[in-house]
Amino acid sequence: MSVKVNSRIAKVVGSSTLAITAKAKELKAKGCDVVNFAAGEPDFDTPSSIKAAAIQAIENGFTKYTPSIGTLELRKAIAEKFKKDNQLEYTPAQIVVNCGAKHSIFNAILALCDDDDEVILPSPYWVSYPEMIKVAGAKPVILRTTQEHNFKIMPHQLKEAITPKTKLLILNSPSNPTGMVYTREELLDISNMLMEKGIFCLSDEIYEKIIYDAQEHVSIASLCPEIKELTIVVNGVSKSYAMTGWRIGYAAGNREIITAMSNLQSHSTSNPASISQKAALAALEGPQEPLRHMVAEFVKRRDYIVERLNSINGISCLKPQGAFYVFPDISKILGRAFKGQSIKDDLFLAEILLAEAKVAVVPGSAFGSDHNLRVSYATSMGKIIEGLNRIEEFVNKLV
Ligand SMILES: Cc1ncc(COP(=O)(O)O)c(C=O)c1O
Helix, strand or coil: CCCCCCHHHHCCCCCHHHHHHHHHHHHHHCCCCCEECCCCCCCCCCCHHHHHHHHHHHHCCCCCCCCCCCCHHHHHHHHHHHHHHHCCCCCHHHEEEECCHHHHHHHHHHHHCCCCCEEEEEECCCCHHHHHHHHCCCEEEEEECCHHHCCCCCHHHHHHHCCCCEEEEEEECCCCCCCCCCCHHHHHHHHHHHHHHCCEEEEECCCCCCECCCCCCCCHHHCCHHHHHHEEEEEECCCCCCCCCCCCEEEECCHHHHHHHHHHHHCCCCCCCHHHHHHHHHHHHCCCHHHHHHHHHHHHHHHHHHHHHHCCCCCECCCCCECCEECCECCCCCCCEECCEECCCHHHHHHHHHHHHCEECEEHHHHCCCCEEEEECCCCHHHHHHHHHHHHHHHHHCC
16 A cells, blocks of 8 residues: 655655664675774774763653753753853743754744744755754755865855745754864854844754864854854764763744744653753763863864875865765766676665775765765774774775
């Protein structure tokens, strides 16, 4: 029987990053020695002080519903975090805690966008944004960025993309998949244009703390009170504190938007897990040393991976300033052949790298850029060295 599912949901494609990670794990479970460069999560363990807070929560019986917007103590701690790290003042009523930053973004888009609204989305983009926009009935308007311009949108591009239907711009800095970080000056240009037209901004700052080379993370919302009113800042504990499985993200912004997001959440998931909320509180208020250690490790890996990739014939790669991905250009490899088979596109390259070299990477088309691959360095240095040896050996065999 063919089922006619909801027409909006029918247009949604499953997350390809999760699918590739699952495939790599499946091969591993079968005993195959796969190097997994597809991971979207730190390979570090959740710090023990955070785990201890969760265990304490269970033992204290903190195991019931909380307010669906999140506990007041956690929202107060998040408000403190915004004040300290981003020079942003929010009341707890302007903050909602969700089941991961993905959920925060989803709720924000649903709360804000109407049928046929246009949402400007710079590409390469994180895989989930276009699908979320489609679920809301809105239309993604993709703005292509290039390696030449460090994968950042140019003010003239933004200006040309704005129409009377434009409701929202999605910004992600540091970016998944490119690792690029917008500077204060670049954000000022963008914010001026948004304020002129009254366009909202969803600023996904989930990789805020994973930033390198003394690069400054600037939240666009902190530039002036007008842009703050138009911005929904999304952040969370998943990446910074190696807590991807705990599912805590949060959003802050205009009270009406946050209330709408909270109302929506009250009819879907209700509150994020009570125990995870206690763990997130411990993450925000506790020692930050594990985070510093993690970032120091990521820097070494980034430096190594960028140098190795650039030394491979046909690959060119920018040095990212944040997150834990590189997004090399592989256009010179496309069209070469492996055992008589032409490498026609990035999808085939990713497939054959997994099958032949036993290396899992994500094809760039998942992020709207079909001449790149996303390579995550959230894996040990030993694995990175091995994975790059395999990629190099594979590319050298191409004719
Ligand atoms: C850019 C970006 N935003 C949001 C998320 C979602 O984070 P969470 O695991 O907290 O839902 C991710 C996770 O991969 C991401 O890369």
